[in-house]
Amino acid sequence: MTTPVSLGLVLDLAGTFAFALNGALTAVRVARLDIVGVIALGSITALGGGIVRDVLLDALPPATFLDWRYLLVAATGGLLAFALSRQLERLSSPITVFDALGLSLFAVTGAVKALDHGFGGGQAVLLGAITAVGGGTIRDVLVRRVPTVLQSELYAIPALAGALVVVVTAALEGPMLLGALLGAGLCLAIRLLGVGLRLDAPRPPGGGDAGREA
Amino acid sequence: MTTPVSLGLVLDLAGTFAFALNGALTAVRVARLDIVGVIALGSITALGGGIVRDVLLDALPPATFLDWRYLLVAATGGLLAFALSRQLERLSSPITVFDALGLSLFAVTGAVKALDHGFGGGQAVLLGAITAVGGGTIRDVLVRRVPTVLQSELYAIPALAGALVVVVTAALEGPMLLGALLGAGLCLAIRLLGVGLRLDAPRPPGGGDAGREA
Amino acid sequence: MTTPVSLGLVLDLAGTFAFALNGALTAVRVARLDIVGVIALGSITALGGGIVRDVLLDALPPATFLDWRYLLVAATGGLLAFALSRQLERLSSPITVFDALGLSLFAVTGAVKALDHGFGGGQAVLLGAITAVGGGTIRDVLVRRVPTVLQSELYAIPALAGALVVVVTAALEGPMLLGALLGAGLCLAIRLLGVGLRLDAPRPPGGGDAGREA
Numbered sequence: 225m226t227t228p229v230s231l232g233l234v235l236d237l238a239g240t241f242a243f244a245l246n247g248a249l250t251a252v253r254v255a256r257l258d259i260v261g262v263i264a265l266g267s268i269t270a271l272g273g274g275i276v277r278d279v280l281l282d283a284l285p286p287a288t289f290l291d292w293r294y295l296l297v298a299a300t301g302g303l304l305a306f307a308l309s310r311q312l313e314r315l316s317s318p319i320t321v322f323d324a325l326g327l328s329l330f331a332v333t334g335a336v337k338a339l340d341h342g343f344g345g346g347q348a349v350l351l352g353a354i355t356a357v358g359g360g361t362i363r364d365v366l367v368r369r370v371p372t373v374l375q376s377e378l379y380a381i382p383a384l385a386g387a388l389v390v391v392v393t394a395a396l397e398g399p400m401l402l403g404a405l406l407g408a409g410l411c412l413a414i415r416l417l418g419v420g421l422r423l424d425a426p427r428p429p430g431g432g433d434a435g436r437e438a
Numbered sequence: 439m440t441t442p443v444s445l446g447l448v449l450d451l452a453g454t455f456a457f458a459l460n461g462a463l464t465a466v467r468v469a470r471l472d473i474v475g476v477i478a479l480g481s482i483t484a485l486g487g488g489i490v491r492d493v494l495l496d497a498l499p500p501a502t503f504l505d506w507r508y509l510l511v512a513a514t515g516g517l518l519a520f521a522l523s524r525q526l527e528r529l530s531s532p533i534t535v536f537d538a539l540g541l542s543l544f545a546v547t548g549a550v551k552a553l554d555h556g557f558g559g560g561q562a563v564l565l566g567a568i569t570a571v572g573g574g575t576i577r578d579v580l581v582r583r584v585p586t587v588l589q590s591e592l593y594a595i596p597a598l599a600g601a602l603v604v605v606v607t608a609a610l611e612g613p614m615l616l617g618a619l620l621g622a623g624l625c626l627a628i629r630l631l632g633v634g635l636r637l638d639a640p641r642p643p644g645g646g647d648a649g650r651e652a
Numbered sequence: 653m654t655t656p657v658s659l660g661l662v663l664d665l666a667g668t669f670a671f672a673l674n675g676a677l678t679a680v681r682v683a684r685l686d687i688v689g690v691i692a693l694g695s696i697t698a699l700g701g702g703i704v705r706d707v708l709l710d711a712l713p714p715a716t717f718l719d720w721r722y723l724l725v726a727a728t729g730g731l732l733a734f735a736l737s738r739q740l741e742r743l744s745s746p747i748t749v750f751d752a753l754g755l756s757l758f759a760v761t762g763a764v765k766a767l768d769h770g771f772g773g774g775q776a777v778l779l780g781a782i783t784a785v786g787g788g789t790i791r792d793v794l795v796r797r798v799p800t801v802l803q804s805e806l807y808a809i810p811a812l813a814g815a816l817v818v819v820v821t822a823a824l825e826g827p828m829l830l831g832a833l834l835g836a837g838l839c840l841a842i843r844l845l846g847v848g849l850r851l852d853a854p855r856p857p858g859g860g861d862a863g864r865e866a
Contacts (some may be wrong), residue, residue: 257802284708285708366793370468418590
């Protein structure tokens with residue numbers, strides 16, 4: 225199976241940028257962190273998923289650390305968010321939208337990288353999802369929130385769906401460019417729809433929302 | 439030193455299942471998380487210790503990711519806990535008992551795996567303990583609790599004891615089956631006894647329980 | 653580029669010891685943890701940065717796990733802090749000073765190790781900073797604090813500065829002993845000056861300190 229290498233890198237860097245914006249805005253929103261804190265959280269959010277992915281794939285040192293472009297994109301996203309924070313923070317959606325974009329792009333690139341490393345379809349789907357939710361989970365832990373992946377609003381499910389589209393496309397030997405865009409698009413759609421409609425996956429029998437964080 | 443490979447896998451999967459139940463029930467108990475959150479936390483708790491172990495042993499990609507049985511057992515445990523949550527959550531002990539079972543089994547399998555990889559006895563004891571407490575520590579961090587391993591009630595000590603039994607058995611070239619069961623049993627006994635009697639290890643001079651979480 | 657190997661190990665162990673004291677005192681200060689919790693947190697703080705560094709460098713298994721001296725130094729530091737906790741905890745600075753010492757030493761040894769592994773200057777600076785802040789960040793997460801690296805008081809900047817001095821010295825083929833001591837000294841000076849004068853890096857436009865933790 226041949227994957228468009230340059231497309232894979234572009235999508236990965238785009239996802240990195242999206243998560244950098246998201247992480248940096250989170251740093252600004254959560255507390256008035258200084259420029260170092262904002263860039264640090266943006267970078268950790270942007271690079272975290274890729275690092276977890278590369279550890280699981282035994283693809284060390286991680287690409288996000290070896291390739292200067294990842295670090296540059298992450299830092300740039302952080303700086304940009306810092307500079308535009310006042311304008312952006314009046315709106316609540318940018319944080320969520322950037323996170324959804326990063327989620328979608330990483331679900332696809334994570335699955336592609338797993339397939340490229342010879343892993344089976346099921347593991348590639350799982351790894352795509354892990355790459356997608358990894359950075360955001362580390363971000364949430366650092367700012368002392370229960371990670372989004374553990375809460376509702378469909379976070380892991382769209383990531384799994386996006387990765388699945390990629391894996392199915394590869395299995396059918398279809399055009400990977402289309403598979404990647406379809407997968408990312410599907411993930412983005414499910415995620416944003418879920419947020420917009422406040423859809424939840426089934427909850428345990430017994431009802432009640434005691435203690436749930438929105 | 440020859441270890442019963444099939445026994446090692448069975449114990450490792452059993453520990454995985456125990457931690458999956460524990461993690462999933464924690465997700466239900468802490469907040470009414472949806473099915474995805476419950477299975478996610480159950481899986482992270484179940485697989486976390488093994489992943490940390492494999493990174494330290496440089497046994498990548500981690501077995502818990504390569505071998506489908508681990509993922510299946512983890513997800514099954516999570517689903518089961520989700521379905522039976524209402525019945526189980528009236529009791530406070532299942533969470534603690536499953537955690538103690540996972541702790542005991544992983545203390546043993548972690549030590550065995552370290553010995554199999556050629557590490558010395560001391561490192562194997564340490565690695566067994568790390569494997570045992572690893573998943574639960576990640577679980578606690580994700581739900582914003584100070585990890586059990588840092589609090590009292592004898593958590594790391596029983597894990598170290600169980601791993602030590604395994605290492606001593608190997609050093610004496612005794613039967614590993616017996617060493618494994620003895621070690622797990624010892625760890626389980628110390629842990630549950632400590633919980634039951636609320637025994638603590640020595641505290642720093644100066645007294646007072648200010649700020650301690652039960 | 654030849655580095656004084658024995659000096660590198662001495663500095664690394666010294667940094668490990670400093671962070672062990674810092675982590676253990678944090679465990680005593682945050683809550684009256686028992687001796688196991690104090691040694692555990694001291695060890696995690698002391699060894700965490702080195703483990704993250706070795707994963708990123710693909711130098712597994714991590715030196716901090718392979719070499720008994722690291723584990724011995726970490727445990728010793730933890731025990732010492734536990735025993736002297738009452739005397740030490742009346743003062744607020746020891747925790748900060750030990751952390752600054754660990755930060756400075758690890759910034760230097762992390763950069764040196766990256767260069768030894770053939771990484772470029774920029775990556776070595778980054779890795780020095782990551783090694784320096786890594787242990788403290790894990791410590792903060794475990795005791796449920798927003799990590800110091802994300803807050804002000806100049807934490808990442810001095811680490812980057814110290815690592816930069818090392819990298820520049822190596823690039824100029826200067827004496828590494830001097831570069832290491834200068835780098836550690838610079839980092840220590842900036843960090844302690846920042847704490848003393850409560851200097852902050854620039855904050856995002858919009859003013860206000862809402863929600864900031866000192």
